[in-house]
Amino acid sequence: MPTVYVTAPPDAADELAETLVDERLAACVNRFPTTSVYRWEGEVHRDEETVLLAKTTDDAYAGLVERVQELHPYDVPCIERFDESDVLESFATWRTEHVE
Amino acid sequence: MPTVYVTAPPDAADELAETLVDERLAACVNRFPTTSVYRWEGEVHRDEETVLLAKTTDDAYAGLVERVQELHPYDVPCIERFDESDVLESFATWRTEHVE
Amino acid sequence: MPTVYVTAPPDAADELAETLVDERLAACVNRFPTTSVYRWEGEVHRDEETVLLAKTTDDAYAGLVERVQELHPYDVPCIERFDESDVLESFATWRTEHVE
Incomplete structure (x- = not known):
């Protein structure tokens, strides 16, 4: 089952997490504060961001990415x-029931 | 080698992390504070939780999940x-030696 | 494409993240504060550390690990x-362009 890793600015990340669960594209989303270091247009940048880990299903994955x-x-x-290579069966079932 | 992703309330997560290392079911556990958004009984909920990443071995995995x-x-x-698809050999050896 | 998981003391982690991007061994690095519980020389220890997730390419992976x-x-x-088992194509392209 897919866990989708998304990096976004904190405000946008909060809204994304709510929307994905609200629209049943993910059963749950864990949000983590992160500091990112990256290269953009030749310069090294640093930003406070949020990482989302969205727990979804094979069937809902394409729709989640599009959204x-x-x-x-x-x-x-x-x-x-x-x-994942293994998942607790009851959790997998819960996840499938809460995504459309 | 398995990294096991577990979400729990902060207090329970601290105790879980200590227990897994103390009982040699994991060589180390990294704890991360997270905000979770999820659907439960039809409603969208938000909770402060902790994510654990427990580093263990193939042999110890089933016992860790049970515990x-x-x-x-x-x-x-x-x-x-x-x-993982690759791991530093010395770290893999350390991990194997600290799990039973 | 490889995401490389590295645990380090906070100060060393900051320097590692900067160096990997500066030397074009990773296109971006996300840093996460973590509390680690682990066994070392028979005793259970707890430490504040930082987890790095470095986004790189197949070709740059060995050089990144060495560094x-x-x-x-x-x-x-x-x-x-x-x-990862799937990645947004534009992100994969960006990553490839920012790593040597």
Whole structure:
């Protein structure tokens, strides 16, 4: 099942997390404050951001990515999918029931 | 080698982390404060939680999951396994030596 | 594409993150404060650390690991590679362009 890793400015991240759960694209989203160091147009930048880990299903994954791209303030957002190799069965069931 | 992702209320998470290392079910556990947004019984909820990343071995994995389920206050805890595709050999050796 | 998970003391982690981006070994690095519980020489220890998630490429991965080992204050640092199963194409392209 996909865990989707998204980096966003803190305010946008809060709104993204709420929207993904509200629209049943994710069963839950964990938000983590982060400091990012990155290169943009030749310069090294540092920014306070938020990392979202959105727990979703195979079926909902494409719709979630599309929605994040619509709402995200960056032209090139970090959106990556990681799949677990095992998951507690009751949690997997709960996740499937809370996503459409 | 498994990294086990567990979400728990902060107090329970601290105790879980200590127990897993104390009982040699994990060589180390990293704890991260998180804000979770999730759907439960039809409503969207928000909670301060802690995410644990427990570093363990193939052999100890089943015992770790069993112990987390025993100690965890939730009926349906998030317990997921992620496997790395590469690991520094000395770290893998250390991990194996500190887990039973 | 590799995401490299590194744990380090906070000061060393800040310097590592800057160096990896500055030397074009990673396109971006996310830093997260963490509390670690681990076993070392028979005793259970607790430390404030920082987790780095360095976003790099297949080609730059070996060089990044070598550089982290050179700069890291621990004899046995946690350096693990996780590969995503999907990534937004524009983000993958950006990443490739900012790593050498």
